[in-house]
Amino acid sequence: MADQTAPAVTIVPARTAEVQARVPTSGSLVAWREVQVHPRVAGYEITEILVEAGDSVEQGQVLARLARDTLTAQLEQAEAEYTRAEAGVDQARSTIDSAQALLTQAVSALERAQRLRRGGTASQSALDDAIAAEANARAQAASAEGGLSVAQAALGQAVAARRIARMNLERAEIVAPVAGFVSARNAELGALSGGAPDPLFTIIEDSRVEFEGEVIETALPQLRIGAPATIRVAGLGQITGKVRLIPAAVDPVTRLGVVRIELDQQQGLRAGLFGYGWVTTAVRDAVTVPVAAVLSDGAGDRVQVVADGIIETRPVDAGLIWDGRREIVDGLSEGEEIVARAGAFFRTGDLVRRAEAVATDTGPAAEGEADPR
Template structure:
């Protein structure tokens, strides 16, 4: 009776569980079997990349403005003349000697006409003086001959002393008139020389009414206005970039200035332009500003490059270029002030001290400590320590550490 009741209860429980959707699983213990062993845990995966040979370029970034290498100021040497014509605009390319503007010439033309009249008078005065000299010479010759005849007659007793004195006086006067005529010629010639000098001055002033470009270049600015009265003490009428040469004038911290040398390559980006310009360091100023602690560097741009003077620009100067074993910057960690890298050897982490060289572009030159081909943890010192067992996973090419 008891066995029957137990069987009935078991049957009812099985029916209830089946109806409620609860599955009853038989355990191994129910059948007398041993439990299965759990699979061994894998070491943590970590991204590695091989140390590879490459080129490391170290650079310094500088900022500044684009300026002409030599800015030529074009003004006037005349005062009080009116500007009547303009033949150049900003941005024009000009040649040396090309006329940029013209001034009024009315006053100078009148003065030149007066000077021409003065020259004619000088020529007439010189001719008159020469005639007077010729007349005086003839009179002097005649007076001296008369004196000689009088002296001869007096010796023979045919002429008195008073007659001889009179002839001597006439000879002296004739000599004096000749001398005066010669001096008059010298004065007339001096007057002509002065008039000719004045004419050359007027012609020079007339030539300066044509304002010419002193050099080849590009007109950067024009302050000239038609109708304006010019003055030599005023603002320059034109500003020209000599030969069109434009440079980047950049300010550099004194700590970086010593690493910059003439001839180094520079990559330049100008504000408002996507173009990349290749330049070279032309000048490293020997003086550092005491107030700002900045030095000055001039970087020459290629001839004919299209840029705007005065624009802001940024330059990247290549200060060193080495080829050798390289590592990403993220693979290096500093321990006790010394650089180290974590290398995976036989699935175990080894921390190695490094001797590094230059760095740039996110990579570092390795002089010793890691050989080419060693698997190096890309992000060192973050997840694992020396001696840990790991599962190395090769980094996807192009991925950043």
């Protein structure tokens, strides 16, 4: 029977429970990927604006229109140049046909003059004239071939000019390169396209918004791609997600790294909203005791084990703090009884008795806090 003069203490057993390690973070919601929409043809008046910031758009949807009169005239001019260049190729081919016919005739005349000269019925002067005529016809044929090359080059330029004119006319319609959410509109009616460095529109691709938060440098080694996260967003409450990007560098002044967390998408997510939360880096079952049962000082961590009413102050290896309980990595077994709120005034060998009403586990709950050592 316990000595009734011994001090009464709350005695609880060590028990196995789940503990979690969490890395805190705070920051803002940002676009998963921003796409800037610039005009692809410059110097033309903006005549229509069809979307506003906050609108959802589909890929290829028309966002704005530019004045088309000059662009249409340029295309008509390019079409005319193409037609003329095409006619020039046809003309060059006809010239080649004529030159080839003359060359054939000149070759025949030369062969006839040579036969007659060999037979003694033609003068040397007639042969010389036939040779000159054949050489001239051959030169004209070569020139005609060169003219075709020039005409074909001109046609190639006309084809390119027509294609550019067509593209410029098509670009008079500013379209969305991706589907998403219009986060900003800088386009103004009457302004000239390309007159300012700012994009006409900014689109958040696929309307996806994620969390960008700062993490203290000492916690970065614990982070892993895909680690689950929970973020509380202003006005929206708790949102789950997972780590998408781990910081590759740390700010040398603040000693913080920036982590990107992919959020489960829901209505109301907007870039710029403040958020805070944590990344869960470990979840495991472990022997635990109430937080207040662990005494920590420069000598290390220890608990006060009670056996047959006698205290044993035992060194332990304490770990995570979670949900009001402290993980005991080594030094204590499940089921061993300990003082729920350890007292520095107790020493090994002191007598204690169990309090009649066993209190619930107490102690500050510093969720996810790692062992301060």
